[in-house]
Amino acid sequence: MSRPIPLHELGDKEYIDPANQACQGCGGAIVSRLVSKALGEGFVRAEVACCGPAFMNIRAPSIYVEVFEGAGALMTGISRGLKRIGREDVVVMGIIGDGGTVDIGFQGLSAAAERNENILWVCYDNEAYMNTGGQKSGATTLYAATTTTPIGEYSRGKLERRKNVPLLMAMQGAPYVATASVAFPEDLLGKLIHAKGIKGFRYIHVSSPCPTGWGYDPKDTIKVARGMVQSGLWPLYEVSDGILRLNYKPRELKPVREVLKMQGRFRHLNDEEIDRIQREVDTFWRRLVAKDGGEIF
Amino acid sequence: MGRWEVMVGNKAIAYAAKLARVQFISAYPITPQTSVVEYLAEMVASGELDAEFVNVEGELTAQTAALGASAAGARAFTATSGPGLLYMHHPMHATSGGRFPVVMAVIHRSVKGMQPDHSDMMAQRDTGWIMLECENSQELLDTGIMAFKIAEDERVRLPTIFAGDGYILSYTAEPVEIPSQEDVDAFLPPYRSSYPLLPGLAEEARRVQMEQWGIGQDPQLRWRRQQEAMEAAKMVIMEVNEEFYKWFGRRYGNGLVEEYRCDDVEAFIVAMGTIASTARTAIDRLQAKGRRIGLVKLKSFRPFPSEEFRRLGAMVRAIGVIDRNISLGSGGITFQEIRSSLYDLEERPRILGFHAGLSGKEVRVGDIEMICEKTLRAAKGEGPPSLVEWI
Numbered sequence: 001m002s003r004p005i006p007l008h009e010l011g012d013k014e015y016i017d018p019a020n021q022a023c024q025g026c027g028g029a030i031v032s033r034l035v036s037k038a039l040g041e042g043f044v045r046a047e048v049a050c051c052g053p054a055f056m057n058i059r060a061p062s063i064y065v066e067v068f069e070g071a072g073a074l075m076t077g078i079s080r081g082l083k084r085i086g087r088e089d090v091v092v093m094g095i096i097g098d099g100g101t102v103d104i105g106f107q108g109l110s111a112a113a114e115r116n117e118n119i120l121w122v123c124y125d126n127e128a129y130m131n132t133g134g135q136k137s138g139a140t141t142l143y144a145a146t147t148t149t150p151i152g153e154y155s156r157g158k159l160e161r162r163k164n165v166p167l168l169m170a171m172q173g174a175p176y177v178a179t180a181s182v183a184f185p186e187d188l189l190g191k192l193i194h195a196k197g198i199k200g201f202r203y204i205h206v207s208s209p210c211p212t213g214w215g216y217d218p219k220d221t222i223k224v225a226r227g228m229v230q231s232g233l234w235p236l237y238e239v240s241d242g243i244l245r246l247n248y249k250p251r252e253l254k255p256v257r258e259v260l261k262m263q264g265r266f267r268h269l270n271d272e273e274i275d276r277i278q279r280e281v282d283t284f285w286r287r288l289v290a291k292d293g294g295e296i297f
Numbered sequence: 298m299g300r301w302e303v304m305v306g307n308k309a310i311a312y313a314a315k316l317a318r319v320q321f322i323s324a325y326p327i328t329p330q331t332s333v334v335e336y337l338a339e340m341v342a343s344g345e346l347d348a349e350f351v352n353v354e355g356e357l358t359a360q361t362a363a364l365g366a367s368a369a370g371a372r373a374f375t376a377t378s379g380p381g382l383l384y385m386h387h388p389m390h391a392t393s394g395g396r397f398p399v400v401m402a403v404i405h406r407s408v409k410g411m412q413p414d415h416s417d418m419m420a421q422r423d424t425g426w427i428m429l430e431c432e433n434s435q436e437l438l439d440t441g442i443m444a445f446k447i448a449e450d451e452r453v454r455l456p457t458i459f460a461g462d463g464y465i466l467s468y469t470a471e472p473v474e475i476p477s478q479e480d481v482d483a484f485l486p487p488y489r490s491s492y493p494l495l496p497g498l499a500e501e502a503r504r505v506q507m508e509q510w511g512i513g514q515d516p517q518l519r520w521r522r523q524q525e526a527m528e529a530a531k532m533v534i535m536e537v538n539e540e541f542y543k544w545f546g547r548r549y550g551n552g553l554v555e556e557y558r559c560d561d562v563e564a565f566i567v568a569m570g571t572i573a574s575t576a577r578t579a580i581d582r583l584q585a586k587g588r589r590i591g592l593v594k595l596k597s598f599r600p601f602p603s604e605e606f607r608r609l610g611a612m613v614r615a616i617g618v619i620d621r622n623i624s625l626g627s628g629g630i631t632f633q634e635i636r637s638s639l640y641d642l643e644e645r646p647r648i649l650g651f652h653a654g655l656s657g658k659e660v661r662v663g664d665i666e667m668i669c670e671k672t673l674r675a676a677k678g679e680g681p682p683s684l685v686e687w688i
Contacts, residue, residue: 044494046365061494063368065361065391073358073388077321077365077373078494080349084320084371090496108361111354 002194004186021054025218027208029055030182031124038192043091050097051131072108075119093120098139126210134213138163170239175200178238181207183225207234215264227259232285246292299476306466309434310402311336313441316481319374321366323359329463330378330404360385367397370493379406379417393425398448403460412657413463415622427457428599452529462571527600553602559591564615564676579665603638615647617672621654647675653688
């Protein structure tokens with residue numbers, strides 16, 4: 001299991017250039033900064049289509065291929081190739097968006113997990129196809145308004161629940177699976193450094209709020225991300241060898257209403273809809289707490 | 298010294314990969330390719346071949362994983378057929394765009410039906426891969442070994458397909474000479490990438506990456522560089538073909554085209570793949586009857602040997618082109634490209650196009666004799682100056 005690591009313990013060196021093309025307040029850019037600091041010199045980065053190329057300016061060997069669905073395959077190949085040239089010491093990591101992870105890239109993700117490829121998959125989850133203007137993905141929260149689930153007389157936003165891909169990966173038996181949030185950098189850094197030391201398939205799914213797509217003031221990215229965790233909309237947990245542990249376990253969760261109302265994408269929600277989200281969050285949280293410290297199956 | 302074995306075409310392909318000491322194989326089954334990866338799986342399982350053998354979950358992953366392994370600096374191989382090749386289409390652009398020298402065997406299967414034609418590879422025509430066509434199992438084995446040397450040449454650095462007709466080659470046994478590992482090792486040294494994706498090479502990796510993205514430069518530059526590499530590949534293919542001959546005593550024309558009994562002819566036909574074998578018999582029969590017609594086998598479809606066809610076209614009065622493909626709404630693909638190559642000649646020969654063997658329709662010696670007779674009539678100035686027919 002991981003141990004939280006404060007940012008200052010990793011020194012002053014930054015691997016991401018100060019300037020990049022990400023939007024103001026981009027959660028994904030924060031993920032990139034923290035991932036590169038945690039992994040340091042010894043990694044290579046794989047990238048497929050997503051917002052990622054906007055914050056690709058990490059001083060590490062990187063490869064970008066315009067094969068949106070190919071992250072699992074690309075990292076598989078790099079990892080096996082490096083093994084063949086005697087460089088298994090190099091961490092093969094991808095910072096992949098939620099579309100490239102839970103939707104179009106899911107087949108390759110699942111197969112890479114099945115083969116237990118020696119790769120570190122970091123999904124930065126902004127809950128929609130934000131690079132193309134904010135279309136619904138399999139990671140979009142229930143009722144959220146996106147450009148393809150707009151609010152109108154006949155539409156209340158996204159009508160499906162989000163896919164729970166971290167648990168799917170855990171059920172596939174991946175050696176290490178974790179969720180994380182940009183609002184809890186010590187937790188994320190601890191998980192990255194823990195994952196770095198493990199061989200095999202590692203999956204870290206990071207909640208990365210997007211001011212552009214979610215409709216809030218860019219200065220509030222951390223506030224929104226924190227609210228997601230504190231309300232149970234995005235619980236922080238990790239699964240190591242089939243044992244689940246909750247990493248953030250308040251005595252009482254905050255109501256989801258507060259953090260939902262901070263975001264334009266949920267502005268249309270009525271009480272009934274908020275209640276449904278609250279009920280689902282409560283149920284999932286209750287089940288997670290019951291599993292805390294024990295086997296997931 | 299090599300040794301002889303009676304084997305099917307798919308086994309010859311597996312031997313090519315083994316003798317090239319591939320370090321990475323991505324495997325996914327599709328008829329009629331499947332036994333290629335089965336043979337390789339057995340070779341890896343028995344310890345005969347030391348390579349990463351990855352059973353992937355689809356051809357898209359097979360291609361993308363081979364790309365990744367090549368980017369990391371390993372010699373990568375995969376194989377597929379028909380619809381599997383179509384599924385690879387998307388990442389194939391990335392493999393060539395990144396200049397990764399992946400080698401792939403294509404065992405032709407039509408995109409309409411299970412039987413062979415060249416429609417699967419022709420649908421990849423513009424992906425930026427070198428495409429070398431083979432007519433028998435020996436040629437598959439030999440071309441497979443040459444493919445790595447061509448693809449990895451610093452002047453080229455392009456992924457390469459070597460291809461043969463499904464069923465007709467894949468599952469038909471014939472005697473094949475397997476070169477010795479020592480000779481192949483001497484002919485084909487281990488792959489050393491100049492641009493491995495590794496820490497410590499960050500600046501260079503970033504420069505290559507920026508070139509691939511077309512950032513900070515003329516956005517067309519990467520297209521132009523790839524086209525220049527394709528042009529350079531013509532010379533490299535001819536060199537490798539000659540070097541192969543010195544080592545192993547076999548060569549395939551000049552590597553780009555092979556002339557068969559083309560001395561003192563007034564016309565020739567053009568064919569690719571196994572149809573060329575059938576055509577040899579037809580040419581023998583007709584020349585025995587005094588007909589002055591030969592065969593030009595098109596071996597390198599990409600890069601396309603336009604210069605060779607200009608040279609050959611200047612020597613005859615008519616050309617008959619057999620296409621085991623069609624660009625629907627336009628016509629036979631090699632017919633059009635040869636016709637276009639002849640444009641700059643002062644005196645152009647007549648050129649006839651024939652569609653034959655699509656979706657595995659059988660092409661008999663008699664069919665080709667008829668094609669030859671029509672081409673000879675055109676050489677005598679009879680009939681229309683250009684013609685397209687379905688056989």
